[in-house]
Amino acid sequence: MKRITIRDVAREANVSVTLVSFVMNAKRDKDGNLDCPVNPETAKRVLEVAQRLGYQRNFAAASLRSGRSNTIAVIPNDISNKFFAGISRCIEDRAQSFGYTVFFASSDEQPQKLSEVIDSFMAHNIDGIIVAPCTGGEEAIEKAINAKVPVVLLDRDIERLDNVGKVLLDDIEAGKMATEELIKKGYKKIEMISYTLGISSLSLRESGYRKAMMDNDLYDNAKIHYTTYGDAEKDTERIIKDAVNRGVDAIFTPTYSLSALVLSEMKRLGLKTPGDLALVGFDESDIYSLYETTVTHIVQPLKELGEKSVEVLVNMIGGKPAEKIVLKPAIKLGGSTDKLK
Amino acid sequence: MKRITIRDVAREANVSVTLVSFVMNAKRDKDGNLDCPVNPETAKRVLEVAQRLGYQRNFAAASLRSGRSNTIAVIPNDISNKFFAGISRCIEDRAQSFGYTVFFASSDEQPQKLSEVIDSFMAHNIDGIIVAPCTGGEEAIEKAINAKVPVVLLDRDIERLDNVGKVLLDDIEAGKMATEELIKKGYKKIEMISYTLGISSLSLRESGYRKAMMDNDLYDNAKIHYTTYGDAEKDTERIIKDAVNRGVDAIFTPTYSLSALVLSEMKRLGLKTPGDLALVGFDESDIYSLYETTVTHIVQPLKELGEKSVEVLVNMIGGKPAEKIVLKPAIKLGGSTDKLK
DNA sequence: TTGAAAGCGTTACCAG
DNA sequence: CTGGTAACGCTTTCAA
Numbered sequence: 001m002k003r004i005t006i007r008d009v010a011r012e013a014n015v016s017v018t019l020v021s022f023v024m025n026a027k028r029d030k031d032g033n034l035d036c037p038v039n040p041e042t043a044k045r046v047l048e049v050a051q052r053l054g055y056q057r058n059f060a061a062a063s064l065r066s067g068r069s070n071t072i073a074v075i076p077n078d079i080s081n082k083f084f085a086g087i088s089r090c091i092e093d094r095a096q097s098f099g100y101t102v103f104f105a106s107s108d109e110q111p112q113k114l115s116e117v118i119d120s121f122m123a124h125n126i127d128g129i130i131v132a133p134c135t136g137g138e139e140a141i142e143k144a145i146n147a148k149v150p151v152v153l154l155d156r157d158i159e160r161l162d163n164v165g166k167v168l169l170d171d172i173e174a175g176k177m178a179t180e181e182l183i184k185k186g187y188k189k190i191e192m193i194s195y196t197l198g199i200s201s202l203s204l205r206e207s208g209y210r211k212a213m214m215d216n217d218l219y220d221n222a223k224i225h226y227t228t229y230g231d232a233e234k235d236t237e238r239i240i241k242d243a244v245n246r247g248v249d250a251i252f253t254p255t256y257s258l259s260a261l262v263l264s265e266m267k268r269l270g271l272k273t274p275g276d277l278a279l280v281g282f283d284e285s286d287i288y289s290l291y292e293t294t295v296t297h298i299v300q301p302l303k304e305l306g307e308k309s310v311e312v313l314v315n316m317i318g319g320k321p322a323e324k325i326v327l328k329p330a331i332k333l334g335g336s337t338d339k340l341k
Numbered sequence: 342m343k344r345i346t347i348r349d350v351a352r353e354a355n356v357s358v359t360l361v362s363f364v365m366n367a368k369r370d371k372d373g374n375l376d377c378p379v380n381p382e383t384a385k386r387v388l389e390v391a392q393r394l395g396y397q398r399n400f401a402a403a404s405l406r407s408g409r410s411n412t413i414a415v416i417p418n419d420i421s422n423k424f425f426a427g428i429s430r431c432i433e434d435r436a437q438s439f440g441y442t443v444f445f446a447s448s449d450e451q452p453q454k455l456s457e458v459i460d461s462f463m464a465h466n467i468d469g470i471i472v473a474p475c476t477g478g479e480e481a482i483e484k485a486i487n488a489k490v491p492v493v494l495l496d497r498d499i500e501r502l503d504n505v506g507k508v509l510l511d512d513i514e515a516g517k518m519a520t521e522e523l524i525k526k527g528y529k530k531i532e533m534i535s536y537t538l539g540i541s542s543l544s545l546r547e548s549g550y551r552k553a554m555m556d557n558d559l560y561d562n563a564k565i566h567y568t569t570y571g572d573a574e575k576d577t578e579r580i581i582k583d584a585v586n587r588g589v590d591a592i593f594t595p596t597y598s599l600s601a602l603v604l605s606e607m608k609r610l611g612l613k614t615p616g617d618l619a620l621v622g623f624d625e626s627d628i629y630s631l632y633e634t635t636v637t638h639i640v641q642p643l644k645e646l647g648e649k650s651v652e653v654l655v656n657m658i659g660g661k662p663a664e665k666i667v668l669k670p671a672i673k674l675g676g677s678t679d680k681l682k
Numbered sequence: 683t684t685g686a687a688a689g690c691g692t693t694a695c696c697a698g
Numbered sequence: 699c700t701g702g703t704a705a706c707g708c709t710t711t712c713a714a
Contacts, residue, residue: 005707016685021709039683059465060404061707064690069401071465079433079445085426092420092447101461104420104445106433120442124400124412260627267631286601286626290608292633346691357701362693378699402691405706685714691706698700 004055013042013049020046024057063125071101072313073121075131076154077109082256083155083283083300084132090306091130098314100127109197109229111136118144128313132156135198150316154309157200165312166324167305171201174298174329175208178252178280181296181331183216186340187249187278192224193239193258195232205254205282227258236261237268244271249340250278256285263291279336294334301327345396354383354390361387365398404466412442413654414462416472417495418450423597424496424624424641425473431647432471439655441468450538450570452477459485469654473497476539491657495650498541506653507665508646512542515639515670516549519593519621522637522672524557527681528590528619533565534580534599536573546595546623568599577602578609585612590681591619597626604632620677635675642668 006024010017022038023046038046049055063069074091076084088104095102103121107114114137121129128150133141138158144151145163152165182190192209194202206224213222227235240262243251253259259281266273273279273293281288281297288295304327312323347365351358363379364387379387390396404410415432417425429445436443444462448455455478462470469491474482479499485492486504493506523531533550535543547565554563568576581603584592594600600622607614614620614634622629622638629636645668653664 003707006709007707017708018685018710019683022684025709037683042683056460056464058405058707060401060410061690062709063401064399064405064692065707065709067690078430079420080426080430082426085421085423088445089419089421089447092445101444101465102446103442104429104433105443106430119397123397124442260631263631264627286605286628287631290601290604290628291631344691347693348691358692359694359701360699363700366693380699383699399691402706403693405708406691406693408706683714686712688709688711690708690710693704693706695702695704697702 003058004053005058006055008053009046009050009055012053013046015042015046020050023047024050024055067125068127069125070099071103071124071126072128072130072310073103073105073118073126075105075107075114075117075121075129077132077134078106079104082285083302086284086302087154087306090303091310094307094310098310100310100314107131107134107137109134111140115140115143122147122149128152128317130154130309130313133158133199150313150322152309152313152316152322154305155201159200163322165309165316165322167309167312168324168326169201169300169305170326170328171204172208172211174282174300175205175210175252175254176212177208177329177331178205178254178282178296178298179209179212180216181333181337182250182252182278182280183212183218185278185337187337188218189221189247189249190218190252191222191243191248191250192252192254193236193262194224194226194254195258196226196228202254209252209254232258232261236265240265240269240271240277244269244276248277250274250280250337252280254282256281256283258282259295259297260285260287263287263295267292273336274338274340278338278340280331281336284332288332288334291336293336296334296337297332299330299332301330344399345394346399347396349394350387350391350396353394354387356383356387361391364388365391365396408466409468410466411440412444412465412467413469413471413651414444414446414459414467416446416448416455416458416462416470418473418475419447420445423626424643427625427643428495428647431644432651435648435651439651441651441655448472448475448478450475452481456481456484463488463490469493469658471495471650471654474499474540491654491663493650493654493657493663495646496542500541504663506650506657506663508650508653509665509667510542510641510646511667511669512545513549513552515623515641516546516551516593516595517553518549518670518672519546519595519623519639520550520553521557522674522678523591523593523619523621524553524559526619526678528678529559530562530588530590531559531593532563532584532589532591533593533595534577534603535565535567535595536599537567537569543595550593550595573599573602577606581606581610581612581618585610585617589618591615591621591678593621595623597622597624599623600636600638601626601628604628604636608633614677615679615681619679619681621672622677625673629673629675632677634677637675637678638673640671640673642671 105117130152132155225239446458471493473496566580
């Protein structure tokens with residue numbers, strides 16, 4: 001069973017391969033007409049023959065010749081990560097609506113792996129990259145930029161980089177929102193647990209927290225505890241115990257994983273929220289509604305983040321300038337921030 | 342900035358393009374030596390020149406010429422789904438260790454979309470497909486098989502299909518395990534909630550449940566409630582209320598999403614587990630350990646499922662026969678199945 | 683509106 | 699071990 005090529009179609013339809021190529025690449029305009037310099041009747045015949053023969057375009061050949069591939073790469077730090085699992089779906093759908101296929105690969109927060117993955121994608125002639133950069137990933141990303149591959153930074157900014165699209169959450173606002181909600185409810189000794197990842201999203205959420213504390217004359221109470229992926233579990237245990245001993249009111253965690261760890265630790269210690277410790281978590285999860293007390297949390301507009309990142313990238317591929325888009329977070333209230341009595 | 346080709350390397354190293362091609366494709370054997378019919382010193386020189394010039398292989402060209410692409414496709418029903426988010430990561434890692442790049446795309450449980458996605462992948466010359474088939478997806482999958490593209494069925498079996506690899510959970514055993522755990526703890530009126538998806542994994546878990554009930558002379562109590570994705574929330578509400586009224590002891594849910602819905606409903610109704618209703622859930626989630634009472638659940642060997650599916654596929658690409666692998670589930674005990682008093 | 687012909691960068695084949 | 703050369707299927711001038 002030989003592969004049907006553009007030539008077979010051309011022969012069968014009594015036209016040149018050029019025409020077949022034109023027809024196969026033509027986009028339909030609003031009226032459903034083929035938008036190409038081909039006689040409509042000829043085009044129709046070509047389409048019919050292609051259909052009848054079961055012609056399937058060979059992207060490898062097209063890509064080799066044209067240097068394009070109708071393919072974009074998405075590089076989160078970890079596909080199985082909660083935040084990205086949701087967003088990747090939105091990216092996929094939006095990309096498909098533009099006629100692009102999406103490849104995924106994780107960077108594992110390792111610059112080395114990010115670099116390899118980008119190399120591999122570039123060797124596959126991908127047309128653009130959406131990436132959530134890990135610390136130290138600038139170099140790999142600059143390699144892509146220098147090779148004229150459009151890049152969109154998603155979720156995490158690298159300020160130094162300029163010729164790239166950016167689709168970010170207003171992380172300062174997110175940090176403020178979380179903190180101010182607690183303050184509004186009467187909490188004063190509010191602390192935060194964060195990762196030492198050195199990525200913009202976390203440090204800006206921290207800034208938002210600090211700003212809110214400062215604006216409300218609570219800066220003396222402000223304290224941020226730091227941990228790493230590897231040590232998060234045991235650090236959280238220590239931090240929570242210590243916080244309760246010191247009479248801390250409330251905790252703000254700027255990622256889902258930290259929120260889950262805090263809840264888990266509190267459950268283990270038999271601590272109640274908001275009685276023993278009020279809580280604001282991050283990102284969406286069934287957990288927030290299923291926990292003994294429902295948990296207030298910051299919600300990112302996943303769908304918009306995903307779709308915008310594709311739109312910005314597609315525009316860049318089309319030669320338009322890189323945009324920077326900052327989206328607003330929302331807060332979903334639960335019992336964990338009920339008014340302090 | 343022109344792209345460096347195999348020709349540039351050949352010229353610079355004073356050898357033919359053939360040799361460069363050999364060297365670039367050579368795998369290293371266990372001793373780190375290049376496994377190809379090229380003089381080691383020549384090979385070394387070629388490697389150095391390639392490195393120096395910054396040569397990057399053009400996969401499109403290689404794919405066009407060879408018909409292969411070193412790329413495999415993975416098609417879950419939904420990337421953002423909990424079970425697949427975890428497994429996709431294992432697939433990616435294992436595939437990379439074989440030198441394959443992975444593309445993901447969701448089928449959305451729609452045969453039509455599955456078919457489109459498979460077409461698109463085939464046009465990209467992918468070397469093999471790992472798919473969790475949706476109901477009605479046989480046709481699309483057979484198209485791939487007929488085009489001699491190796492296919493591995495993951496998680497869901499289609500018995501009728503023969504020339505495909507299969508990597509499955511022992512779903513009957515999973516259903517039995519869950520049910521027998523409840524029986525062992527003294528529960529007798531055990532019911533199940535399941536989806537009408539018509540996929541093998543669910544119906545086999547149901548069989549396991551039925552078998553366990555039968556083996557323990559509880560078949561008269563056996564009852565399976567059915568719902569659909571769309572109606573699951575309101576159906577669960579009704580089913581749980583009704584079950585409690587009828588004095589049902591325990592519920593077994595064969596997917597994570599159903600488990601979460603049941604927990605959520607019980608929380609809303611103020612029902613306690615195991616007091617009001619004992620529970621066995623499915624798949625792993627933070628929820629099971631964070632819920633007021635920890636929840637007993639069936640655990641699938643994600644890592645093995647992912648890795649085996651890649652191994653079976655790679656073997657098939659290498660011309661070896663299709664294998665069928667069935668992996669054993671485990672059960673993780675929580676408070677939700679404590680002994681009935 | 684149509685067609686001929688020149689590649690894109692690689693691998694496969696055949697000779698040496 | 700090494701090298702020359704013809705494809706692979708498509709897009710892209712250029713010319714008619």
